[in-house]
Amino acid sequence: xxxxxxxxxxxxxxxxxxxxxxxxxxxxxxxxxxxxxxxxxxxxxxxxxxxxxxxxxxxxxxxxxxxxxxxxxxxxxxxxxxxxxxxxxxxxxxxxxxxxxxxxxxxxxxxxxxxxxxxxxxxxxxxxxxxxxxxxxxxxxxxxxxxxxxxxxxxxxxxxxxxxxxxxxxxxxxxxxxxxxxxxxxxxxxxxxxxxxxxxxxxxxxxxxxxxxxxxxxxxxxxxxxxxxxxxxxxxxxxxxxxxxxxxxxxxxxxxxxxxxxxxxxxxxxxxxxxxxxxxxxxxxxxxxxxxxxxxxxxxxxxxxxxxxxxxxxxxxxxxxxxxxxxxxxxxxxxxxxxxxxxxxxxxxxxxxxxxxxxxxxxxxxxxxxxxxxxxxxxxxxxxxxxxxxxxxxxxxxxxxxxxxxxxxxxxxxxxxxxxxxxxxxxxxxxxxxxxxxxxxxxxxxxxxxxxxxxxxxxxxxxxxxxxxxxxxxxxxxxxxxxxxxxxxxxxxxxxxxxxxxxxxxxxxxxxxxxxxxxxxxxxxxxxxxxxxxxxxxxxxxxxxxxxxxxxxxxxxxxxxxxxxxx
Numbered sequence: 327x328x329x330x331x332x333x334x335x336x337x338x339x340x341x342x343x344x345x346x347x348x349x350x351x352x353x354x355x356x357x358x359x360x361x362x363x364x365x366x367x368x369x370x371x372x373x374x375x376x377x378x379x380x381x382x383x384x385x386x387x388x389x390x391x392x393x394x395x396x397x398x399x400x401x402x403x404x405x406x407x408x409x410x411x412x413x414x415x416x417x418x419x420x421x422x423x424x425x426x427x428x429x430x431x432x433x434x435x436x437x438x439x440x441x442x443x444x445x446x447x448x449x450x451x452x453x454x455x456x457x458x459x460x461x462x463x464x465x466x467x468x469x470x471x472x473x474x475x476x477x478x479x480x481x482x483x484x485x486x487x488x489x490x491x492x493x494x495x496x497x498x499x500x501x502x503x504x505x506x507x508x509x510x511x512x513x514x515x516x517x518x519x520x521x522x523x524x525x526x527x528x529x530x531x532x533x534x535x536x537x538x539x540x541x542x543x544x545x546x547x548x549x550x551x552x553x554x555x556x557x558x559x560x561x562x563x564x565x566x567x568x569x570x571x572x573x574x575x576x577x578x579x580x581x582x583x584x585x586x587x588x589x590x591x592x593x594x595x596x597x598x599x600x601x602x603x604x605x606x607x608x609x610x611x612x613x614x615x616x617x618x619x620x621x622x623x624x625x626x627x628x629x630x631x632x633x634x635x636x637x638x639x640x641x642x643x644x645x646x647x648x649x650x651x652x653x654x655x656x657x658x659x660x661x662x663x664x665x666x667x668x669x670x671x672x673x674x675x676x677x678x679x680x681x682x683x684x685x686x687x688x689x690x691x692x693x694x695x696x697x698x699x700x701x702x703x704x705x706x707x708x709x710x711x712x713x714x715x716x717x718x719x720x721x722x723x724x725x726x727x728x729x730x731x732x733x734x735x736x737x738x739x740x741x742x743x744x745x746x747x748x749x750x751x752x753x754x755x756x757x758x759x760x761x762x763x764x765x766x767x768x769x770x771x772x773x774x775x776x777x778x779x780x781x782x783x784x785x786x787x788x789x790x791x792x793x794x795x796x797x798x799x800x801x802x803x804x805x806x807x808x809x810x811x812x813x814x815x816x817x818x819x820x821x822x823x824x825x826x827x828x829x830x831x832x833x834x835x836x837x838x839x840x841x842x843x844x845x846x847x848x849x850x851x852x853x854x855x856x857x858x859x860x861x862x863x864x865x866x867x868x869x870x871x872x873x874x875x876x877x878x879x880x881x882x883x884x885x886x887x888x889x890x891x892x893x
Contacts, residue, residue, distance in 0.1 A: 370517055378433035380525045381418060384486075387521060388420045388496055395510070397476055399499040401434060405445045405492050413439040413446045413495060430499075432475040435470050444468050446495040451490055455505035455514050459498070480504035484514035488520040488529070494521075561640065566591045566604070566613055569643065578648075580627065597623075607637055607644055615641045621649070637709040727854060729767045729878035734801055734810075735760040737770065741777045750785050755796040762801060766808055767879040772774035772851040777812070780871050781842040784814035789866070807857075808875045815868040824861055836853045 357863060365479045370390055377383035388400030398602050400420035403413040415435045421427050442451040442465050445620055460479045461467040474526045478499035486494040496518070547861035552559045552572035559572040562839040568586050576583060579594060586594060591607070598604045603619075611618050616638040623631050634649040735758065781797060820828060828849040849870075856876050 334507045355786075359361040365680070375524070377524070380521075380528045383521060384494065384496070385418050385420075386813065387500070387517065390419065391496070391498060391514070391517070392422070395498060395500070396502045397480075398496050399430065401497050403439065403495040405450065405494065407439070411441045411450070415451055417429070427477050430469070430478060433472045433476070435467070437472075439468075445497055449483045449485050449495045450492050453485055453487065454472050455482065455518075457482040457511060459505060460503040461765060466590070470552060477501065482511065482513070484518045486518045486525065487523050493525055496521075511719050516869065522719070537758055556650065558646075560591075560646045561643065562591055562607075562646070563643045566607060568594070568643065574860050575648075578625070582752070607646075610637050610639055610723040611642070611644050619650075670753070677858045727772070727878075730770055732766050732768050732770050732773055734762065734766055734773075734808075737774060738777060738801075740797055741774060741781060745778070745781060745785065746781060748785050750788055753788065753795050754785055755794055757796065757798040759798070762803060762808075764803065764877075765879065766877055768808075768855060768875055768877070773857055773875070775849050776848050776873060779848045782813045783844055784812065787816040787869070788814070789816055803877075804874070806877055808872040808873075808877055810875070811870060812873075813870040818865040818867055819863040819869055821866060824863060827861065828859070 358384045373386045373390065375385075377386055383403050390768060392398065392400045397422065402416045402418040404416055406412050406414045415438070417435070419431065421431065424431075426634045438751060439447045439450075445458055445461070446863050448466070457463050460466060461476070461481050462470050463551040464470070467481075478501060480500040480503050481497060483495050483497035486496065496514075549572075554575075555572060556574055558575040558578050559570075560568065560575050561570040562570055568589050570593065571579075571583065571586060576586075579586060592599050592604055598607070605657055606617050609615070616636065618637075619635050621635050623633060625631055631650060632652045634651045636647045636649075733793060738758055738760070745751055783797075784797045785795075793815060796815055799811070800806065800813075801810045803809070830843050849859060852873060852875070853879075858874050860872040860874075861869070862872070870880055
């Protein structure tokens with residue numbers, strides 16, 4: 327600094343002092359500005375960190391920056407990565423006079439911005455802050471072309487960076503044209519970095535929340551699946567202590583979950599030690615090789631069961647799935663029996679017919695030939711009856727239940743008339759008593775098969791002594807159930823035969839011909855209609871079949887058979 331010489335001109339001294347004062351003011355203003363920048367940065371860090379989410383942090387930031395710059399407009403754009411890189415406007419604004427800037431706000435919110443386009447597009451493209459002295463004169467500010475007077479001139483924007491990518495752009499506008507303030511742009515770059523960290527933390531927190539939510543939803547779906555499954559699921563640790571099990575397993579063990587968790591499997595099911603299963607399970611855990619076996623068990627309340635047991639390693643423990651295959655194996659046994667009986671029952675009449683044909687061919691006696699032909703006709707009739715019964719059974723097995731309105735009285739009458747060819751039909755006395763106070767809906771095909779087989783049985787097993795054979799058919803509503811009774815005064819069914827009479831190929835007596843399929847077909851048809859059939863019979867007094875059928879007039883309602891209480 328120059329020394330003041332007393333000999334110098336007073337005007338020169340005055341100029342020198344003014345220069346010193348200006349320098350001091352410039353330094354003071356610069357210091358004040360830097361202090362204000364520091365205060366703004368500190369304030370933004372505190373307020374944004376206290377914000378409940380990133381959008382609130384962005385809202386606070388644009389308000390603070392607008393107040394600091396004394397600029398009236400602030401807005402946030404967000405990046406849209408699909409289908410093309412672009413900026414989309416948000417609803418986050420700072421407007422000191424909303425009415426004045428309403429046109430600018432409307433134009434901004436109705437237009438997205440491509441990379442490199444306008445102020446936010448430049449920031450998106452360069453990933454750096456940008457300043458426009460006067461947007462009304464800038465060739466790359468499309469919004470100025472959409473309205474005559476937007477009310478803004480100078481503008482600057484800066485990016486919010488998240489993992490080296492632009493996540494958002496904050497833009498600010500003044501009512502006047504202003505030259506770039508590089509210190510402001512540098513500061514805004516730092517603020518953008520701070521906001522980026524907030525968004526990163528929020529993204530990370532949301533990712534954790536979403537991951538935990540997905541895990542919880544997966545666990546809930548898995549638990550729901552396990553509890554709705556009919557198979558028994560059991561999860562065990564490496565020492566075969568119970569970790570978890572599903573509803574079906576709880577039913578099997580007849581216990582509450584809390585009573586079984588932590589228990590040793592061998593304490594719950596001691597039989598696994600006796601049959602060597604315990605060592606097999608330990609071997610699965612040790613080797614990782616799964617184990618499969620079919621089991622036969624006698625359950626204290628569920629009765630005789632056949633189970634398919636699968637044991638497999640899960641983490642360092644064991645998973646066991648037991649499937650009840652009792653019905654499947656019974657069906658296989660039934661099918662095997664069915665095939666054996668069918669082959670036997672079809673071959674026997676055919677063999678007889680072939681033998682009779684050979685004899686008739688070598689016998690020249692016309693009378694004998696007629697007798698042989700009559701015998702052939704009888705055997706052919708047996709085959710025809712067998713095939714008809716098989717067709718009826720197949721129809722029951724394969725038919726989907728299709729409810730329609732059934733005129734029961736007409737159906738019974740038609741069924742009786744259709745049996746006029748059956749031997750003994752002319753001897754029968756039929757009594758029909760149908761009193762229904764509302765319409766009945768069911769599958770007419772299945773109902774017809776039930777009636778056909780029961781009436782056919784009543785005719786076949788009629789008494790041939792002095793008693794006049796008769797069949798009485800009644801129908802009434804019993805609450806929502808239709809109760810149909812078919813009662814005869816025939817020879818009756820022995821008590822010891824009544825237990826198995828609905829099984830395939832079981833016949834109550836061999837004195838009358840038949841395939842042994844009729845009542846089995848009736849049972850299957852009734853089951854398919856969610857009903858039940860009850861048998862009452864005494865020797866030489868007759869037989870009464872009572873059928874309970876649900877009225878399927880509203881098939882959207884679940885069908886719950888009340889027949890068990892009636893049986």
